[in-house]
Amino acid sequence: MRNSLGALLAIGLAGLQFMAVLAVVFSSYVTSERALLDHARDLLSDVGTNTIEHSRGFLSPARGAAELSARLAQDRVIASDVPELLEQLLFQQLQLAPQFAGVYHGSEDGGFVYVMRADASAPGPFRTKIIRVRGDSRNTELIWRDNEFNVIERRFDPEDTYDPRTRPWYKRARDQLTTIWTDPYIFFSSQQPGITLASPVMDGTDTVRGIVGVDIEISAISDFLARLRIGSTGRALIIHQNGDVIAHPNKELLKTKDADGTLRFVDITQFEDPIARAAFSGLKANGVVPTPTETLSQFSYGGETYVSVIMPPISEHLPWTIAAYALESDFTEVIKQNRLQNIWIAAIVAAVTGLLGLALANYIYKPVRAFAVRSALIAQGEIDPSEPSPKTYEELDNANRTLMQQIARRRETEMEFGQTFALSSRGMAQIDAGSGRFLRVNHKFCEITGYSEEELERMTFADLADPSDPPFLLPAADTGATPQEINHEMRCLRHDGTAIWTMVNAILSFNQEGRPLHFVLTMDDISHAKRAEEQITELSKDLSNLSRDNTMGQMAAGLAHELNQPLTAIAQNADSALFAIDQMAVADPELRHTLEEIADQSMRAGEIIKALRGFIRRDEGMKTAFDLPELVQQTRRLVMAEARVAGIAVLCETGPLPPVNANRIQIAQVLVNLMRNAIEAVAESGQAGGQAGGQVRVTASVEDGCVRVAVTDTGPGVDPEITLFSEFETTKVNGMGLGLSICKSIVEANGGRLWHEPAPEAGATFLFTVALATA
Numbered sequence: 001m002r003n004s005l006g007a008l009l010a011i012g013l014a015g016l017q018f019m020a021v022l023a024v025v026f027s028s029y030v031t032s033e034r035a036l037l038d039h040a041r042d043l044l045s046d047v048g049t050n051t052i053e054h055s056r057g058f059l060s061p062a063r064g065a066a067e068l069s070a071r072l073a074q075d076r077v078i079a080s081d082v083p084e085l086l087e088q089l090l091f092q093q094l095q096l097a098p099q100f101a102g103v104y105h106g107s108e109d110g111g112f113v114y115v116m117r118a119d120a121s122a123p124g125p126f127r128t129k130i131i132r133v134r135g136d137s138r139n140t141e142l143i144w145r146d147n148e149f150n151v152i153e154r155r156f157d158p159e160d161t162y163d164p165r166t167r168p169w170y171k172r173a174r175d176q177l178t179t180i181w182t183d184p185y186i187f188f189s190s191q192q193p194g195i196t197l198a199s200p201v202m203d204g205t206d207t208v209r210g211i212v213g214v215d216i217e218i219s220a221i222s223d224f225l226a227r228l229r230i231g232s233t234g235r236a237l238i239i240h241q242n243g244d245v246i247a248h249p250n251k252e253l254l255k256t257k258d259a260d261g262t263l264r265f266v267d268i269t270q271f272e273d274p275i276a277r278a279a280f281s282g283l284k285a286n287g288v289v290p291t292p293t294e295t296l297s298q299f300s301y302g303g304e305t306y307v308s309v310i311m312p313p314i315s316e317h318l319p320w321t322i323a324a325y326a327l328e329s330d331f332t333e334v335i336k337q338n339r340l341q342n343i344w345i346a347a348i349v350a351a352v353t354g355l356l357g358l359a360l361a362n363y364i365y366k367p368v369r370a371f372a373v374r375s376a377l378i379a380q381g382e383i384d385p386s387e388p389s390p391k392t393y394e395e396l397d398n399a400n401r402t403l404m405q406q407i408a409r410r411r412e413t414e415m416e417f418g419q420t421f422a423l424s425s426r427g428m429a430q431i432d433a434g435s436g437r438f439l440r441v442n443h444k445f446c447e448i449t450g451y452s453e454e455e456l457e458r459m460t461f462a463d464l465a466d467p468s469d470p471p472f473l474l475p476a477a478d479t480g481a482t483p484q485e486i487n488h489e490m491r492c493l494r495h496d497g498t499a500i501w502t503m504v505n506a507i508l509s510f511n512q513e514g515r516p517l518h519f520v521l522t523m524d525d526i527s528h529a530k531r532a533e534e535q536i537t538e539l540s541k542d543l544s545n546l547s548r549d550n551t552m553g554q555m556a557a558g559l560a561h562e563l564n565q566p567l568t569a570i571a572q573n574a575d576s577a578l579f580a581i582d583q584m585a586v587a588d589p590e591l592r593h594t595l596e597e598i599a600d601q602s603m604r605a606g607e608i609i610k611a612l613r614g615f616i617r618r619d620e621g622m623k624t625a626f627d628l629p630e631l632v633q634q635t636r637r638l639v640m641a642e643a644r645v646a647g648i649a650v651l652c653e654t655g656p657l658p659p660v661n662a663n664r665i666q667i668a669q670v671l672v673n674l675m676r677n678a679i680e681a682v683a684e685s686g687q688a689g690g691q692a693g694g695q696v697r698v699t700a701s702v703e704d705g706c707v708r709v710a711v712t713d714t715g716p717g718v719d720p721e722i723t724l725f726s727e728f729e730t731t732k733v734n735g736m737g738l739g740l741s742i743c744k745s746i747v748e749a750n751g752g753r754l755w756h757e758p759a760p761e762a763g764a765t766f767l768f769t770v771a772l773a774t775a
Ligand code: ADP
Pocket: 677, 678, 681, 713, 715, 716, 717, 718, 719, 722, 724, 725, 729, 730, 731, 732, 734, 735, 736, 737, 738, 739, 740, 741, 763, 764
């Protein structure tokens, strides 16, 4: 299948740009997804780090406050045994940090000062609890104050039995003699999650006087977590190393009540946030809370994929792990939307560039198509190639010009060939190489064969051949790439049924692939030439018979002539001898008989010779009217071989003449003899070389009611020693000396005469006359 250049261009351009857009979209899709997943993890990691920072920032003032209070008490700046002063100090500390729920001091004697934030239902925003111990007696006073430390209400609580020394924070700080952090727990008073920080107040170096404690509510960390935005559903939470969830965006989930009514944290394995549970409950089981390093992972929940991060502990005092999770699709959703958008953009770009590509392809292809159409129209002869071509690209323009030139040249050649073909004086035909059918014939061909052009176009070449001849077929046309030439004399059967001799010359032409195309054939009618040749052959045959007869006749005549006298002499002598015997008295009868025999026999010999002469002279031949110049031409043909060998030109300058009446073959004999003598004479004289050298000329003219023929040569002329026209007179080694005498007898027998005249310059002229047919 052949592809159209235009379609190829359009498809190529559109296809290529579509593939390019696809490649860009695909690669951006892959890279952006990976980048966004990395980004999701980075984000989670940042959430963890932020939470750690926030928690540290949230908790570190508490440590400062507790240690400051402890030191102040220790350095006796504030007497720890004066509760009112201590309360004031603790109040200030409490006001400094909003995350503090309460600040307090417990003494070795069981005394206790506790300043705390009161809940909304209380009479004032702050509440102080002071336990005074004197000996065995103790009292507990509760004071509510406003922000300016003014008392709003004051009362005693005789029921109170609280003893700070029994509390875990007290014990641990006292035992370890350093600031301690408790595990998170739910504060009894506020019912909020928190931790306690306790720092010992030393007396001297190793005696503990009391412990300063700070309660820090950590629900603010949960508030912080609630404010964090991690995708649509992502959350961060804090898990204590014992598995308790101590901070979560939803604070309500943190607490649970035991059977005995105490509030405690919920373990991660029971935690109400199912996604967090799915993500992190395994951590506790594996004992990897807190993890030593930041760990990022992926997990599935409810058919969705999540990413999660677990941070290392916040600090050595706070073995808390910050864990965060987020829906992976929160990040990839953006990509999906982006991808869809990209695909749309790609499709639109592909469509637009495809259309542009088509337009461009069309723009490029239009002139090519116009060019192709033009070529087709020129091929069909609809347009003249010399018409100006449409303006196109330079390349096409050049191609067009070259094409036009070629077409014009081919047309010229075709026209020339066509004219040569049509006007040729020879019969011409174009014949299909395969079928032998006539493709084209010229007028002359029709004339030779007698068929019309239409009739021939329905025939094959073989139909023209005479069926009685061995079949002459054009050879199988697959014999090679070189045009093959065939020359053949063929008997052609004309339309009217007559057979004529033709000379056929055929050339087989091949196309560029070497496949035979057709024969170009020329045909000439050679019937006339053929007939002339036959006539000459016949003439030559007749002449040789005649020549033999004539020579024998002339020899016999000559012999008779020569023998006549001696025979007559013998007869007369015999007669004289007989007469003499008769005169003698004594006659020998034997001698007489012998002499009589001699006389008889010599008479008889004379009679035989006379009869022989009569026999030879008897045939005067049939006389006919014929064209003498034609006969001259034919006889010339017979002597041409000798003349050519001797390099002598034989010229016939007879011109048209009226027909003569004579024995045609005998006159031919005379012409041949005279021409041969002339050629031999010229050859003997050593002249040769055509025009410049020796020549023999035959001329003829009408004179006194007959035609006078002259054969002139440039030879040495007749030898004066010899008597012309007499038998056995010759100067030639092999000559018989009969030729001229025979010619003379023949010419005379036909009513003419033969004579010799010396040529004007050199050489000889022999002349004879023949009677005109009309005379
Ligand atoms: P043959 O040719 O056998 O000799 P011909 O009778 O034809 O007998 O010729 C007799 C002689 O006449 C020749 O031997 C030649 O010497 C002479 N003769 C004839 N024709 C010519 C001529 N054209 N030129 C010179 N001599 C001629």
